Amino acid sequence: MNPELADRAVLAAYVDAGLSIxxxxxxxxxxxxxxxxxxxxxxxxxxxxxxxxxxKKKLRM
Known part of the structure; x- marks a missing residue:
């Protein structure tokens, strides 16, 4: 599994930022x-x- 998907905090941050699947x-x-x-x-x-x-700006890299 991708490390970002394995990390609940990272995935939760994406969801909280409103990113779609x-x-x-x-x-x-x-x-x-x-x-x-x-x-x-x-x-x-x-x-x-x-x-x-x-x-949202903080999550953009």
Missing amino acids: RKIAKRTGCSKSAVACALRQHGLSRRRVRVPDEM
Whole structure:
């Protein structure tokens, strides 16, 4: 498994920033199904949460 998907905190930060499964997959270099599976394994919701733009900027690399 990709280290970013194995790390719940990183994956949770992507979800909290409002990234879609497709965008997380692109950022991590994984398939959408791998991202969806990792979200389920970590018990994370795929629903978007409103996040301030400042936090979104911090997650952009």
